[in-house]
Amino acid sequence: MGFFLVQFLTGLASASALFLVAAGLTLVFGVTRIVNFAHGSLAMLGAYLAWALVGVLPAGPLGWWGGILVAALAVALFGLLVEVVVLRRVYGAPEIFQLATTFGLALLIEDLVRVLFGPADRLGPRPPGLAGTVILLGEPMPTYDLFLVFVGPAVLGLLWALARRTRFGVLVRAASEDREMAAALGVDERRLFSAVFALGAFLAGLGGALQLPRETLHLEMDLEVIVEVFLVTVLGGMGSIPGAFLAAVLIRELEAFGILLFPRITLVLAFLVMAVVLVVRPQGLLGETETGSGPDPRLLRPLRPAGSRARLATALLVGLLVLLPWLVPPYGLVLATDVMVFALYAASLHLLLGPAGLVSFGHAAYFGLGAYGAALAVDRLGLGTFPALALAVAAATLGALLFGAVARRLAGVYFAMLSLAFAAILWATAVQWDELTGGDDGILGVWPDPRLSPLVVWYELVLVLTVLALVLLRTLIFAPFGLALRAVRDHPVRAATLGLRPGALRVAVLAVAGALAGLAGGLHAFAKGSVFPDVLHVARSVEGLVAVLLGGLHGAGAGPVIGAAVFVLLEDWASRLPWWRTVVGGTILLVTVAMPEGITGGLARLAGRWRRRVREAEG
């Protein structure tokens, strides 16, 4: 009995810290409609700052609590800075740019924490006075955990009082419920947004800092925290603080007891519970409305089939690529293979982000399923290259169908957050299930059949498969299926009342994009000769996203290929730097804030200007 009580209370204790962070995210979302991917990074920053401050300040309760509080305040100040310098510029932008911007911030903050506090793991002391344990029904429980049990409800109560009893709270509620009305009533939106973001950052910092005595601090905390926070806020309903509390308790209790039954798959369990809830209530437990802004008209002009000149240029480029082995040294060929595999991956993601308008932040899920599918087919089943690639495609397609079944009714940010969580769970599974995947040691010796393994042969095979896949993608986009997808993206309700089936179309396009990403993953496995969990890592998802945004969302396939080429070459150079996160994060910010049309969009605009000038000169 005592054991279960302590298990239950421990669940509540960790729910408290999780709730604090989640409340910050959901509060910021409610007012600004921005999902802050860097929110977990703010929690990590709070935890590290608290660790440093508690170490410096004089020992004793005042020093400890002072350290926690000052850390949270410092994170609030940092949040304010970020809001003013960066986020203000993307409030009017489409969701995907907002999400990508905060993703870039997360990368920058991770490098910042690494510089300030070093790469080593850190463990903080317990607060004086709460360092011991109490005995509950014969079982020991840390006093600090018992204290934390009360923190969650207390903060929930304070936030409730803030919302109901203060002028600030009234403004926040007004802005959450009806932005235009609030603006019409004379609410100063800029100051309100800044204040809310600072409060959200404070809660994140506090939530992170309070974990100090319970958890080892490490540099992947940001990702761990954000995945759990996403699960909690989606489950509770975006914008609902009581919903976040309820969901945090639910998920933590599920883990506390799930770990007794299925020690390995507690995250999977949480995901399954969320899947069930979202099928019944797509807006989450206590959420009210689904969210989703329309597409950005700047990016989504009508698609036109390529002209004869563009076709000729493409044919010439493909011809050149066929002859490439006789034109460049072997290392160039390896790099070119990487570019093509990555272009295939980016193009499959572009199908979701562009024509289908599905903001996927977990595309690595399908890439990774493909890579592991191929590797296991070779390693365990002893299959040849082509059957292994077929298995890669099948595994990824199956994963996409599974995700589609859960997410097909979800709009905008919900879809984005759930896709990130899905990929993160697959990554955690790959790391933990080492009997199957080899864990962090990966699967080695995944080489193509001997007749395919010479560099030139392999390169030509990848070229053929990539070109075929890209032609297929382009055909689909201009086919009735693609037209229906674009219609559903532009106006799902309208599409449904015209007889199109948004849900079925979304599942179908996920399957197609998943299949091609799986093919890319399979080719990647053979090209490298090995597979590690990093094929499923969130960084892989972000890389695809950056390539697509670099290339431009508009169009039917050329953009992601160009974006992928630029990105692989950039990364080939940057990966030798210790600062690659800063380089990649900075690139994301540059693209989302300054160059929303990407490279192809920018080129098209320049070409248009040039053509006009020529015409003017002639006329």
Place this chain on the structure above:
Amino acid sequence: MSLLEVRGLTRHYGGVRAVHRLSFDLAAGEVCALIGPNGAGKSTCFALLSGLERPDAGRVRFAGTDITGLPPQRILRLGLARTFQIPAVFSSLDALDNVRAALLARAGLDFALLPRRLRPLADEARALLARVGLEELADRPAATLAYGDRKRLELAMALAHRPRLLLLDEPTAGLALGERFALVDELLAIVRAHRLAVLFTEHDMDVVFRIADRVMVMDHGELIAIGTPAEIRAHPRVRAVYLRGGALDDAETSP
């Protein structure tokens, strides 16, 4: 037999009775107006009839089929199409593709994977655009069309399914006075030519009395009057709802 039979249709949002025990009939080829002050429940009524919302209670029969709670796609296939108050078009597609997207669903081609399957739909799409006077603008992105033209485009998309009943949510809202009557007259010509039944909401009483065979009045989610335009104009409760009856007295009688 009536084309549309609505019996006891009810939808509440929390404590708000958006639509409460609504019952009425609509005959084939009949043009019927649904009027009432803002918040009377007109839009909810449309959402319930077109399948975007599910009723809490009540039944809807359309052309002999019970369509209560069916998804919008099924209701559409039976011949009940709608337009929206703010024209709902596909902004990134050109006008022709907007109509083709509508035709796709009817032809069951929405999962077809070859671009050439779109070609046979072009002629019918152009004919539909011509019917609403948009043939010249077929290549223009919908986002760049004028407001009135977007309303016309929406109408063409609704007609793509060869409906027997059209639900029009404020067909003339946001249009200038001259344009309003031009659109209404075109609309009436199309409706008469195809013997379509129309149920429309409208704030402009001139438009209502110009084209409606019958008028229904809602207030606070309930139907408070139903009758010919002349009867409605004289109805005491309707006059009370429409503040001193001014709006009704000023309206002309339809020819």
